[in-house]
Amino acid sequence: MTRPPVHYATTADGLEIAYQVLGDGPIDVVIIPGLFSNIDHNAQSPFYGGYLRRIPRFARTIVLDRRGGGISDREVGSGSAEDRMDDIRAVMDAVGCTRAGLLGQCARALVDAARGLRLEIRAGLHTGEIELRGADVSGLAVHIGARIGALAAAGEVLVSGTVRDLVVGSGLQFDDHGEHELRGIDGRWRLLVLPRVSDGGDLASFSPTAVPPRVNGRARTVQTRLDVDAGSCTRVLDGAPMSGLVCGRMTATDWGFASDLDDTSGEIAIVGIGDAEYTKASGRTTQQIAAQATARALDDAGLTSSDIDGVMYIPFSGDQFDDAAYRAHFGTTHDMWVSQKGGGMVWAGSAPYDAALAIRSGQAKYVLNTFSVAWATQRSQMVGGPGHVHAEDLYKQNLEVPFGWFPQPVYFATIARRHMYEFGTTPEQLGAIAVACRRHAMLHPTAVMRHTPLTLDDYLRSPLIAEPFRKEDCCLISDGGAAYIMTSLERARDLRQPVIAVLGVGVGNSRTGAYWSQQGAFTSTPQVFAAPGAFAMAGIGREDVDVLACYDPFTIVSLMQIEDMGFCPKGNAGRFVEGDTLHFDSGKLPYNTHGGMLSHAYVLGIAHVVEIVRQLRHAAAAQVKDAQVGIYGGYTGPQASTLILGRR
Amino acid sequence: MHAHFPLPEVTWEPTREFWAGAARGELLITRCDACGRYVWYPQTPCRHCGATRLAWTRVSGRGTLFSWSVLHHAWIPQFKAQLPFVSGLVALQEDPGVRVVSYVVDCAPETLRCDMPVTVVFRALRYPGVDGAVVAPLFRPAAPSPPGTGVR
Numbered sequence: 048m049t050r051p052p053v054h055y056a057t058t059a060d061g062l063e064i065a066y067q068v069l070g071d072g073p074i075d076v077v078i079i080p081g082l083f084s085n086i087d088h089n090a091q092s093p094f095y096g097g098y099l100r101r102i103p104r105f106a107r108t109i110v111l112d113r114r115g116g117g118i119s120d121r122e123v124g125s126g127s128a129e130d131r132m133d134d135i136r137a138v139m140d141a142v143g144c145t146r147a148g149l150l151g152q153c154a155r156a157l158v159d160a161a162r163g164l165r166l167e168i169r170a171g172l173h174t175g176e177i178e179l180r181g182a183d184v185s186g187l188a189v190h191i192g193a194r195i196g197a198l199a200a201a202g203e204v205l206v207s208g209t210v211r212d213l214v215v216g217s218g219l220q221f222d223d224h225g226e227h228e229l230r231g232i233d234g235r236w237r238l239l240v241l242p243r244v245s246d247g248g249d250l251a252s253f254s255p256t257a258v259p260p261r262v263n264g265r266a267r268t269v270q271t272r273l274d275v276d277a278g279s280c281t282r283v284l285d286g287a288p289m290s291g292l293v294c295g296r297m298t299a300t301d302w303g304f305a306s307d308l309d310d311t312s313g314e315i316a317i318v319g320i321g322d323a324e325y326t327k328a329s330g331r332t333t334q335q336i337a338a339q340a341t342a343r344a345l346d347d348a349g350l351t352s353s354d355i356d357g358v359m360y361i362p363f364s365g366d367q368f369d370d371a372a373y374r375a376h377f378g379t380t381h382d383m384w385v386s387q388k389g390g391g392m393v394w395a396g397s398a399p400y401d402a403a404l405a406i407r408s409g410q411a412k413y414v415l416n417t418f419s420v421a422w423a424t425q426r427s428q429m430v431g432g433p434g435h436v437h438a439e440d441l442y443k444q445n446l447e448v449p450f451g452w453f454p455q456p457v458y459f460a461t462i463a464r465r466h467m468y469e470f471g472t473t474p475e476q477l478g479a480i481a482v483a484c485r486r487h488a489m490l491h492p493t494a495v496m497r498h499t500p501l502t503l504d505d506y507l508r509s510p511l512i513a514e515p516f517r518k519e520d521c522c523l524i525s526d527g528g529a530a531y532i533m534t535s536l537e538r539a540r541d542l543r544q545p546v547i548a549v550l551g552v553g554v555g556n557s558r559t560g561a562y563w564s565q566q567g568a569f570t571s572t573p574q575v576f577a578a579p580g581a582f583a584m585a586g587i588g589r590e591d592v593d594v595l596a597c598y599d600p601f602t603i604v605s606l607m608q609i610e611d612m613g614f615c616p617k618g619n620a621g622r623f624v625e626g627d628t629l630h631f632d633s634g635k636l637p638y639n640t641h642g643g644m645l646s647h648a649y650v651l652g653i654a655h656v657v658e659i660v661r662q663l664r665h666a667a668a669a670q671v672k673d674a675q676v677g678i679y680g681g682y683t684g685p686q687a688s689t690l691i692l693g694r695r
Numbered sequence: 696m697h698a699h700f701p702l703p704e705v706t707w708e709p710t711r712e713f714w715a716g717a718a719r720g721e722l723l724i725t726r727c728d729a730c731g732r733y734v735w736y737p738q739t740p741c742r743h744c745g746a747t748r749l750a751w752t753r754v755s756g757r758g759t760l761f762s763w764s765v766l767h768h769a770w771i772p773q774f775k776a777q778l779p780f781v782s783g784l785v786a787l788q789e790d791p792g793v794r795v796v797s798y799v800v801d802c803a804p805e806t807l808r809c810d811m812p813v814t815v816v817f818r819a820l821r822y823p824g825v826d827g828a829v830v831a832p833l834f835r836p837a838a839p840s841p842p843g844t845g846v847r
Contacts, residue, residue, distance in 0.1 A: 197730050197731075197732070197743065197744065198730070198731050198732065227731060230729055230730060230744070434770060438696065438700075439696070441704075441707060441709070442709070442710070442736050442738070444696075444697070444700065444703070444704065445703040445704060445707055445709075445710040445713075445714075446703075446710060446713070446736060446796055447796045448700070448701045448703075448771070449701055449702055449703045449820055449829070449831060450782055450796050450797045450798050450831070450833075451701075451766060451771075451774050451777075451780055451782040451798060452782045452783070452784075452796045453701075453770065453771065454770050456768075456770070457764050457766060457770075457782060460764035461762045461763060461764050461782075461783060461784060462762070464762045464763060464764065464809070465761065465762035465809060468762070468809035468810075510767070511765075511767050512766075512767050512768040513764045513765070513766050513767065513768065514764055514765040514766075514767070514804075515764075516764070558742060559742075562736060564784055564794050564796050565735060565736065565792075565793075565794060567792065569761070569762070
């Protein structure tokens with residue numbers, strides 16, 4: 048491993064602080080330096096080595112040496128807790144980081160840090176003897192520390208009576224937290240709680256002298272379990288001080304995780320695309336719509352109906368275009384590989400991964416994915432619609448609907464409100480997304496809203512329906528659908544269209560499923576977990592992306608995915624989307640260049656993939672100049688997908 | 696959809712205790728027997744430790760308003776008569792990771808702020824055209840809770 052370049056940031060009091068930036072990702076993680084850290088030697092450290100291999104895979108990772116330590120200015124002492132926070136702030140400023148997850152090897156450093164930054168931490172502290180075996184750590188004290196940490200709520204620092212006894216005289220105030228059983232450990236344990244960080248002030252007394260750095264001459268034995276929640280970054284650091292294992296392992300209190308996918312980069316291409324008509328209520332069925340899109344995709348690819356030997360769909364919302372429907376419509380009888388992991392939403396982005404596996408293993412040569420809805424027709428007949436599936440969930444029926452928290456516009460209005468509170472996002476910034484999408488729809492020959500202009504003033508005047516949402520924050524209700532056909536890269540080269548290769552796929556998952564009310568990182572999407580894998584598989588960076596399309600039921604879902612995919616730091620997307628950033632001709636981040644679900648049609652993402660392919664073929668209506676790489680961000684709530692396509 | 700929609704089906708087993716508690720003026724939330732963490736909604740296995748037994752536990756009813764929406768449109772016709780209304784999420788004092796969905800009442804919507812203290816109040820839910828009423832935990836603004844008594 049080559050030595051990453053060392054940079055220096057200057058603190059307010061003029062000291063030079065050494066730092067390095069490792070890896071990349073949608074979140075920033077700052078590693079809080081310990082007493083003896085040295086960024087030149089961190090990689091060899093049993094404490095830091097594991098972190099430094101794992102964290103840069105999913106996060107932009109910033110390591111630094113504190114003042115008076117490592118290769119930072121050494122003429123001064125280690126300074127106060129406030130000084131050390133100044134060091135961290137100077138480095139964060141230098142790299143343009145406003146929010147970060149913090150990782151440190153002692154609770155004291157993290158609690159100090161949490162005071163200076165807006166962070167919620169969860170910690171359990173215990174002290175006792177530990178056993179060090181290489182980079183690993185064990186011993187009963189570790190288990191006790193972890194068990195105590197498991198009992199801590201967000202923002203809570205729980206300590207054992209032993210820790211309390213050690214810091215008598217420090218001025219620290221603890222509240223009694225009662226006796227607890229610690230799973231797998233004998234006896235009952237008296238626990239105490241430090242005042243919550245978010246209650247302010249009280250932790251100021253938790254000064255560097257409060258907890259002795261050494262107990263009885265042994266190395267530090269305070270064990271911590273920390274849950275650092277900085278916007279999208281929730282990582283549990285289990286037994287963090289010593290183990291070095293923590294960040295590579297997902298534990299139950301993480302709010303989500305990435306699906307483990309094989310590398311399929313460059314194996315297949317999208318060779319045919321087809322749209323059905325996009326309309327308001329039309330009286331068509333979902334299968335009629337899908338059949339029309341499929342016929343057009345076959346024609347586009349120069350294939351016949353008997354060439355297709357794989358069919359993907361999702362058994363959702365009406366009769367989808369399964370293998371039986373395909374055979375009935377085209378009058379064929381041949382065997383087909385069939386997958387229910389296709390369709391729209393998250394699957395419009397992940398279907399190419401499953402298709403690639405089927406094509407790799409020889410189960411299919413030409414795979415069709417379709418999705419269609421007739422929600423405009425169904426709604427006019429009062430037989431269905433997007434809220435229906437949620438109304439049928441019994442937990443929602445019994446714990447959400449009775450309180451008026453229903454359906455999706457209300458969920459996402461509540462998320463938007465919190466995003467505004469946490470990050471200062473404004474209605475005008477949400478409006479910038481709606482305006483860009485409408486401008487694109489006005490240029491698009493099949494967009495439902497192609498005749499209805501929308502200015503920012505129009506947006507701000509549109510009626511409030513679920514504050515902070517206006518009508519124009521919300522997607523259309525449409526009839527329509529689309530289809531695309533995939534095959535191997537080799538076969539794609541023999542077909543008539545430019546080769547649009549599948550370069551990367553990532554899938555992220557939320558542990559709370561479609562219960563948005565309980566999602567750990569409320570103002571984030573599982574793109575946090577999906578995008579890093581897709582970019583890693585494709586071997587490209589955010590700066591390589593020419594055009595982006597995201598599943599956009601509401602403006603806030605666009606905003607969150609843009610930041611969760613790493614196109615700007617978490618919380619900054621409001622400022623990022625202002626002005627013309629998202630417009631097709633901005634040269635910045637052209638977004639939903641067909642108009643998206645807000646202005647083109649609400650067909651749940653399948654038309655987004657078709658649009659990205661069209662952009663990369665240089666055949667789009669609102670064409671992005673010389674587009675080479677395009678991305679679809681799929682979303683359902685429980686899951687998100689990132690699909691990276693490239694012109695070959 | 697059950698007959699009393701959008702009222703809850705109070706006999707549905709997984710949330711029966713929640714509604715039975717509300718009828719007694721108690722806010723009950725499930726807590727994991729094994730790890731002691733609150734688990735909401737009442738679904739096993741425990742999200743935190745994987746254990747399979749949850750116990751209904753009375754909580755203080757104090758918390759903070761995590762976020763909310765003011766509704767001006769009724770997606771369910773029975774809500775039309777109460778427009779505009781405030782529906783949102785309350786983060787419980789016992790574990791702010793638990794967010795209880797409820798109405799926010801007894802205040803003007805423009806006075807609401809994220810993270811403001813709220814406290815539970817029990818009121819009967821009734822909807823036009825729906826038989827019966829169900830007592831439910833609603834939330835209203837509260838004064839900040841007094842600081843805890845410190846022990847050394």
